[in-house]
Amino acid sequence: MPVTGTAVAAPRILVVEDEPVINQAVTDRLRSSGYEVVQAFDGPGAVRLCAETAPDLVLLDVMLPGFDGHEVCRRIQADRPVPVLMLTARDDEADILVGLGVGADDYLTKPFRMRELVARVAALLRRVERAAELATRSAGSLDRLGDLRVDAAARRVWVTGDEVHLTPTEFDLLLCLAASPGTVLTREHLYAEVWGWQGATGTRTVDSHVKALRGKIGADRVRTVHGVGYALETPSADSR
Structure with missing residues (x-):
């Protein structure tokens, strides 16, 4: 900023x-x-x-x-x-x-618009500052994710024992979802938590990152609730 x-x-x-x-x-x-x-x-x-x-x-x-x-x-x-x-x-x-x-x-x-560009720059810089806080808050929930293993401190992810490389934003998005497994988080909540955008609307950034994340950890692990947002599936749902 x-x-x-x-x-x-x-x-x-x-x-x-x-x-x-x-x-x-x-x-x-x-x-x-x-x-x-x-x-x-x-x-x-x-x-x-x-x-x-x-x-x-x-x-x-x-x-x-x-x-x-x-x-x-x-x-x-x-x-x-x-x-x-x-x-x-x-x-x-x-x-x-x-x-x-x-x-x-x-x-x-x-x-x-230049105003939007400057706002996006400021939000990305804030996101870097928020990454450590997000990892700390999410760490307590990670042992409930079955064969999806996340090391918040080391920023590493494994799926059924194989390590998966995530970009920094994909990792922060996963941590945000993992903090409340099974709970549907709105796009607005994800924008605020991961990107630092308050009241963001009319952009597909979250949707694009969710699609990229699904391609790496498995499409069925992130559930879409149309018109609302996304939820990380719990181990019981994963094991169906």
Whole structure:
């Protein structure tokens, strides 16, 4: 979130966008909101600057010269986990799931409002701060999940004895669901708890992350209650 004092350094954001006008417009808005900004205009430059500057968050366009945003995300997450907000020109579910699968935390479809972009950035930075608290609150419930084993402190997951790799957001979503197994949690509750968005509506971010999570831990483990939200199935339901 923006920092107005001088005692604490402002969060550093890497903006990766090959269109100079868009890159500069986003950079100017983020700087006016109190963030430090580093700019990259292609895939190789993004990976290099991420290693050199260690940003707190990466704002990443999908279509880039050199190699695309999905490959950038894959490489920077392999080096050091960092929150990634992807910008995509297509509101295509398959394309979005690819981005989430390589480690993106959220996505924003072009064209977007600058106000929404700044709000998403602030929410992602808050989510990082909330991750440790969420893990602590969820730890007591995890022994009730049958053959789904979650180590909250180590951020590791096993399904029927095999370890499964989850992205940071997928893991936090699982922890939130696991804190109340069998209980239906509304999309609004999940937005507030995992993403730090209060009163969020009209976005499919939760649905996309749930679909990606199901692909890794098993489709039948997360139950949909249409028009309401989602619930993590209890061991008795798993063993049917």
